[in-house]
Amino acid sequence: MVEDAILGYLATHEVIPDSGQFADEHGLDHNEVVNVIKSLHGFRFIDAQDIKRETWVLTEEGKKYAAEGSPEVQLFLAVPPEGIISMDELQKKLGPSIFKIGCLQAGKNKWVDMGKQVSRKVQHVEDKVKNLLIQIQVGQELDKDDMNMLKGRKLIVPQTWHCYSVRKGPNYAPKRKKVATDLTRENLQRGDWKELEFKEYNFNAKGPPAEAGHLHPLLKVKDQLKNMFLRMGFEEMPTNNFVESSFWNFDALLQPQQHPARDAHDTFFLEAPSTTRKLPEEYVELVKRVHEAGGYGSRGYGYEWKREEANKNLMRTHTTAVSARMLYALAKQPFAPKKYFSIDRVFRNEAVDRTHLAEFHQIEGLVCDRGLTLGDLIGVLYDFFSQLGMSNLRFKPTYNPYTEPSMEVFSYHEGLGKWVEIGNSGVFRPEMLRPMGLPEDVSVIAWGLSLERPTMILYGISNIRDLFGHKVDLSLIRRNPICRIGIN
16 A cells, blocks of 8 residues: 555656655555655665654653643642632642742743742733644744743753655656565466566575574683693592582581681571481591591691581582592592592672672682692692683782692783782692591692683673673673683
């Protein structure tokens, strides 16, 4: 219908000067007219020229005043012709918004006396604002002062009107012949394919994007780090148990039972099942003895160790609990050097902000062999972090309950122009390893860092909640680039 109207009109007229006016005159929807014009223009049936012009339209407030009258006139009409009305009664009658604006404008026009009581100063007024708004609605032009007054009161706003000027194109015809887009079986059987006009094939057109899954940036970085560990000869530890006992999470790692990290303010404890059913009793007894009285060169903590504390179940706060289990299992076999790693989730009862979550990922690596020293640890750290593009390292002494010596690892960040902490490391204490049954000349060096921090640096993300959690923008998952760890 719309297409026939446009082509038919051009058969007897040279031009359609304004598609909006054409739509109004023929009772057509302008949006539909625009769509048909674009289609006909694409096939060169017509030549269309874009026209933009600015018009003024009423705001919602302006529409209300055009229908009901301006606030000042409403206020004037609410005041008795012969008498007075209190301000409170007038406000109740008009409502707070109309009352406030009406008082301001009616007082400015000197239509009423304002005080505790309100009375008229004149008997008749003209609603100039309403009349001007109606003129805008019907498309009439106003003088500059009236326009400035309506704009100042935010009763009108500019609106850009898009329309087209249309002329006949090189392929113009009074009626468009429908072109075929497919050669069908029926066309071949009837033989009418010889007379068909086929739509020109667009070899530059892009097909619809293929629907496929997308990897989260954390998974991309995790996969690259995993491959990096495997290239260095490490074995991956099983980290599929998020629930751990306090014994493996804390006690086996020489963390005293009164340590603040074991408080409910820092750790998620389980209500059901609240305790573990099975622990290696002989090993538990040795760990208890080290906590209470020391051993293997340690004085211990000198407190009464409680089994019920060790039995409590929790959401693991670090993957070092898995490392302790793996080393204990290694000690039960004839000794052989091992290199282990893990990358998985841990949970801590922390306040959520732009750099902290209650659930995040920890990267951990450890080497178990005879005669390892702090120098070996530093060498491994240089090798590991250089593959992450961080070769400028510094080390700072620190304290961990289960490592001695212990070091924080810093790298110089070129973008920030300062040294940034990137991980923690140390040599596992003999009083942690000997109760497991590992030989006396065996040492374990280890280090750990979060997965989120390098991912945020790589992808330029400043708020961790934009990377992980329920507030993540799905477009980040679909459009994030490849992980460039280890790519020169």
